[in-house]
Structures are given as structure tokens and as C-alpha cells.
Amino acid sequence: MPRFVINGVFWKPHLLLGLLLLIMSPAIATAANITIVANPQEDSHAELIEGVKAALARHPGNGFNINIVPLASLDNNSIRERDFLDADLIVTVGTTAAQQAGQLSIPAIAKTPLLHALIPKINFDSITQRRRTEANPARDLSAIYLDQPLPRQFDLLRLALPQYKRLGVVLGPASQTLLPDMEDAAEKEGLHLYSRTARNEGSLIATLNDVLAESDMILAIPDPLIFNRYTVQNLLLTTYRQKTPVIGFSQAYVRAGALMAVYSTPTQIGQQVAETLRLAATKNWKLPAPQYPHNYTITINHQVARSLGLRLPNENDLQLRLQQIDNPSL
């Protein structure tokens, strides 16, 4: 198994410098040990890890040992406890890693803080809910979600398509818990929200047609039943037929034919992981609350926009204006 190790600049040379550091900066007396559980074969995971490393390297003031533990090694008996024993903090990448790392039966690390990255909020909630009731309520858990906060998506709708007021949403069994938050967000933006829940994949198109009849635009909400690789074809064809734009939640969705999307790349999330690590290191590994991605990207499918007869502001303008709403001091 490949192991990637970052050596902190001040850790390697010699003891004297290390001692000097100890005196100057008690909080980061020695290099911190971070164990990242990920599947390095997965492009998005590799990209995220690169993002973490690059962001840490931009601040050479402190040392982090990054120890990558491949997800596959947790599966079998070859798991090496020492990968985890020294860890000040464990970062998991992706939903599967979050599930498996939380279930490791290594008593000595039962209190090691866990930071879950690249995980949809809905998955984090369901994993942590289960885990909290099972055991170990005291463990410090946090996350940097993969998905975008609803207000950000709704702000984007208002900025990009101010002429449209009727927002349609198709929810599934998993995503219908979002409805109260969506109603709040819609009200704040002055949008009229029309939502319906599809019970199964067979009723998806009928439900969508129902929503389309009442909507100027459709916001795609991630749900294992509703928006996936298998339903995307039918969904985009049906909405396009009604000349109704779809706002997606990933780059792939925009490429497939959604009008636009706001999403965070693994690199952007990696940067945020690095920021969180640096912050936690100064706070005795106390993790901040779970957070949505701070950095994001907006992509527009210009051919689709054109075909629908829509003139949108360009991506940079939208991004600037959205950032000003997110953080008015900018």
C-alpha cells in the first residue's frame, strides 16, 4: 500500500530546532499527526488530498504529518492500529470512509476527533445519529459537507433568474426532510415553492410533470431515488420539453444539460479541511461545528441557456455577487 507522508519543514532537520520551536510556540510543540482515510484511487479523493497538502504548504509555520490510510485496508484484518494510535485527528473522505472509520474497534482511539469531508449533509446526519445513540457520545465529530447550503442556492436563483418566481422541487423519500428548510429559504427570497414527493422511481416522471405545470424553474435536490445517473436522462428531456430550466448540484449535471449549478470542487473542500486542521491544532483539537463549503464554483451551460432563450450574467459576476451576499464585508 502506498503511504504518503508530508514531513513538516521544522520537524525533520534536528532536535535543536525542534526544541526551539517548543519554547516559541507551545501549542504546536511537535508536528501534528493527521490520519486521512480515503480511497486514493478515486479521482475526487486524490484531488481533495492534494488540496489539503497544497493549502498546508502555503503556511509553513507549523508541521503536519499527513498519513494516508487507504479505505481498502480497513476492510480486512490487515488494519494497522499504529496508523491511528498516533493520530491527533482522523479525517475521512467520502461517505464510505465516514461509515467505516467511525466503526473501528480500536479502544485507544475512541476519543480521537473525527472530521468527515466530502460527505453529503444528509449522510452525515444519518451516520452520526446512529453513532451517537450507539456509544461514545463524548467523541468530537464534525464535517465539511459536500453539498451547498440552501440559502446559497436560492440566492443564486434570484441573482441569475430574477424573472422567475415559481420554483419547483421534486423530493424523494430521503430528501423530503429538507422541505421545512426549503420553505423558509424560499420565503426569504420571495419565491413561490411548489414541491411534490415521488414515492418510487416509477412515479418520478408523473410527479415531475405535476411540478412542471406549476413551475418556472426546477431545483434539483440530491436524493438517491430522484437525481442520479439513471434518472438524469429522462428528467432533463422532460424538463427541456417544457422549456423549463433545471438548476443542478454538480458539474456533471451541468454538462448533462442542467442550466447551471453551484458546487464545490474536491480541491476547494481540501482547502477548507486544511483551514480546519490549522484551527483545530491551536484549540487542542476541538473541532468547529459541521460546516458547508466556504468556497464554491458556479458553472453555466451556455448552450442550454441560449436554447431556452435565457440571458444570464456570467459566472464571475454571479460568483462575486453571491460572495457579497455570503459575506457582506467583501
Add this chain to the structure above:
Amino acid sequence: MYKNSHALKVALLTCLEIMLSMTGHAHAENSKETGTKMLSDEDFLGKMPVVLSASRLSQPPAEAPAATTLIDRDMINASGARELADLFRLVPGFQVGYASGHWQTVTYHGLADTYAKRLQVLVDGRSVYTPAFGGVQWSDLPLALDDIERIEVIRGPNMASYGANAFQGVINIITRHASQDAGTRIKAIAGSKGVAEGFLRHGGTNGNLDYRFTVGHREDNGFDNRNDSKRVSLATLRADYRPNTNDTVMFQFGLNTGPRGMGELPAQNNPNPTNNEHTRTVNSRYEQLRWQRSMNADQEISIQFFHNYHQASEAWLTPPLKIIGGAQFPMNEDVTAQRYDLELQHNLSPFESWRFVWGASTRVDQVTSPTFLGTTQTLNHRLHRLFASSEWRITPAWLLNMGAMLEKNDITNTDIAPRLAVNYLINEHHSLRASVSKALRTPVIYENRADYKATFGPLRNQLYLGSNTLMPETIVSQEMGYLGNFPAAHLALDIKIFQDEIKGLISAGQVSYAADNVDGKTRQFLNGDNATIRGAETQIKYTPQKNTQVILSYAYTDINSSNYWIRYSTTAPANSLSLLAMQNLPGNLRGSLGYYQTDKVYYIGMVTKESAGAMKRLDLRLARPFRGGEIAVVAQNVLDGYQEYRYQNVFDSRWYATLTLDLQ
């Protein structure tokens, strides 16, 4: 390549094999996927196929280089049409005529007989006008009305984008993607005039394969007092397969067979006694395979192959002919026509402001008809094409469309057809367009090689003769257009004014012919008349509220022709109007109304006393959808009867009812 039925078989088998080998695997993956309740990170981070690819996206009307009319699914339903051809009554400047109950001619700006030769008609990119005579045999298309997603009509020439024969306009029929029709649909239609139709459609998904098949039977008695009934059995299959997120393979097969009534009944005062009542048996089918790779919404490559096969068997015995001592003679008008076509197309957008399409195609048309062509041999017509068109957005408001097609064919050799259009988008609601384009119509095989003689004992009557010195017909079309949206008034307006200069119209002119010992004359195809067509057209869409929609079309057409060989100047109605109104009613009822009115038209070959008069027609439809289906009643022409194409074809009131069941 014209003898490559073996290559075709191999291609089809390979396609089928790929589909079968992939379905099992893909299905397993699918069920695993839906089995898990957890959201997959892949849904955010994984790849997806390009669904709305460059070729699937339609151009917004304000940016199109020519006037366009869209007939969508709702309009198809609301029109109450049972015949595809009837839908074109909704398009300004189009005229539809029933030469018989099953023989419709659809033309834009006149110049038509029973074959309207100057339109390109595409079904999913497959050109369906007949290579023998030109024009489309609408009743013979292997296509069910319910499988159509939308029809885009381009009112004006555009060979660079739509290929050969896009001379006066283009009808671009797009069928529904197989994934849109999951489940089973059963549909039954019954009504007056012997109307009986039944359809079964089943669609499904198996992993990365979406498929749909439709089987159906249609029959009716045609017009009263005419021998023009039809019975159609049809079957179509469409499969859309995605081996990965970039590639799609579409395969289609279709079949349309059955007998049609032909000839004149004795009671019709038949001017041509040898054309007595008889039966024409049609056997029409096609296969089509298209591979498409979409790199993204900007760039796409596709390769398409299709084969059309149309066979009409028409043999009968004349009644006893007095002038030849009461003898009876066998007649035969069998025609077999085929088309093989291979096309490559590449769409790209190197810059956001510049889109480019180029491609090449090669085609062989084949016709066998001993009677019409005077030979038992199969005649070939090869056609090669290079085309490119580009759209450059000079500024956000100014758009420049340019295109050209280079064509080389067996009959008229090398021709070029360029076009240029400028669109000015005044603001988001108003735009102007000016365009000039040139297009050509290459003669069809019959015009080039006709040798149609009727021999009755010692009498030799040479009816038609082709000509190998024909030039292509040319059109130079100039148009100006305005598109306006008036949201406060709920109106959308489209106006077009145009002038088309057509030169070298190919006409069957009467000439002396010594070998003919009946009257010493024959009709020979020659580049005879010229015509200048001027006019104005408008489409108005009024949507006062969600449940109401009204679409009005009006056209004024004036043909000025030399009228030397053929009286072309009266082949289009001066005024034509159509109105389609849709209204949702209380009690979950959907009401719609279609009103059509045109001035008198003479089709080519019709003598004055035979021609149909002006027409007024009102169609009504009332439908009630219910969970899992719909029931509808249609009354066609609730007004007085009018004449279609010729005076005997009286279209009086008729009705039919439809029951549709959609089973999941």
C-alpha cells in the same frame, strides 16, 4: 456501396450483440444502486451522460437563420389530427391536400401535384422523400403519431443544415427518446368513415439501454364514392443505448405494410378508362443506426447510417376498351425505391461566441420500375455532400449565420448552395432577421429517366419521357423577419416577408414525339418555367392564462410565373389561415378547436372543372384525462363539406373517439 445489404446486416447484428451483452451487466449495477438508501457521493462527483447535446438542443427562434414553426406534443394532441399530414395546416404558408383518402400532398408555397417535391422531410435525421418521384408518401411512413416528440418546420431553404432537397423548406420530425415512454400504452380509435385504429406501445429501461416498440393497425374507408380506403399495419422499434457517459447509440427499425384503394370508380365519369379501381399494396420499411459522441454540450461527433425501402405493388386489368375491340389489358405500376445514406457530422464551439457544424455524406438512391422507367434494371442516383455552417455572435446583439453545401451528383454534377443570415436582437423581447439563401433541387430519378408508355395492341401511347439534360432547379430566397414578445399582453408575434426567385422549374411539358402513334405527343420533363413568389406570413401565440392557449397562423402568397408549360401561378392559395385554441375546462376536461380556411388552389395537372374550391373547416376535440389514461372525442369539420384537392373528394363531417390507457 449500393450493394451493401451484407454490410448492413453485419452492422445491425453487431449493434444487437452490443446491446444484449451489456444489458445483463448494467441491470445488476442498477439494482444495486437503487437498493441503497444512502445518497451516493457519486451523485455529486461522478460523471453523467450529456443528455442535452448540441444536436438535441433547439435554436431559440430569435436566433434562427430562418422563420421556424414548432409543432409540439400538446399541439399534436389538441389538433385532433389522425393523419400526420394534417398537422402542417398549422404552419403558415403550408398547404395540405388529399388527392385521395390516403394520398396527401404537403407543400409550402404551392408548385405541387400529388408529389410535393421541394421540401426536405426528416424523421430523426432520416430523409424520407421518395427517390423515385420526390415528395413524401405520408400514409406509408412507419411512424405512429404518438411517438412524435415535436416537429420543427423551417420555412425557407437551408441545405447547409438539412441536406439535399431543403429547397423551399424543411420538416424536421423528432420522435420521443425511448426513455420517455416507460410502461405500456394501449390506444384504440373508432369513428365514422370506417375509422378503426389500435396501437400497443411498450417502453422500458434495462440498465443503459432504453427501448420502445410500437405496433399498430389503422384503417379507414377514405372519401365517400372513391376507391381510396387504406389498411396500414405498422411496427416500429427504437433503442437508445449508452455504453458510457460520452457515447450513445440509437437504433431504429420501422415497417408499414398494407393495401390502399386506387383508381377511379365507374361512377366518377373517369377521363382515363384504364385507371379503373384496383389495389396498391405497400411494403415500406427502414433501418437506422446512429452513433454519437458528446464531449460536452459544445462538441459532438455523430455517424449515421440508414436504409429506406419502399415497394408499391400495383397490378390490375383494364375494363374492356372499346377503341381496341373490347379487349382488356394488364396494367402494372410497380415501383421499388431504396435509399442508402451515410453521414458524418461534427458540431463544435471553439469559442463561446462561435458555433460551427460541418460534415459530409454519401447517398445512393435506387429505383426499379419497368413501367415508369421502361427498363427492368435498377437505376441508381449517387449523391455526395459536404456541408458547413457557422454561427458567429459578433456582439451580444448581432448574430451572423453563414452556411454552404457542396453537392456532387450523377444527374447535374457539382452544385453549391450558400446562405447568409443576420439576426439583430434589439432586446430580450424583440428581434429582427434578414437572410438570403440559394438552394437547388436536383431532379429525381423519374424526371431524369422516365420512359412511361402504355401499349394497347397496336397503339403506343408515350405518356412521359425523362431528360438527361436537366439542370437543377434553383431558388434564391430573401426574407426579413420580426419576432416580438409582449408579456403584458401575453402575446408572441412572428412576422416574415419574403421573395423567392425560382428558376428552371422542372415541368412535364407537352412536346411532339413521333414514336407515339396515338397523338404524336408526349410529356417530357424539362426546365421550363420560372416563378417569383412573394408574400407575408405571421404566427401569433396568445397565452392569456395557464389554461388557455391560442395559436394563429396567416399567410398571404402571390406566385408570379411565366406559366408557359404549367400554370404555376394558381398553385398556392392567396390567403390561408389556421387557428388552434386550447382551453382547460371545469371537470378536468381539455377542450380544443382547430379552424382552417384557405382560398382556392389548383394542383398541377388538375383541369379547372375538376379542382377543389376554397375551404373552411372547423375541428373540435374534447378530452378527459384520468389516472392512467385519457378518453377523447374528435369531430372533424363540423361545418359544411368542402373539397380536398379535387371536387370529388368531399370532406364532410366525421368524428372519432379515442381511448388511451397507460399501464405502468
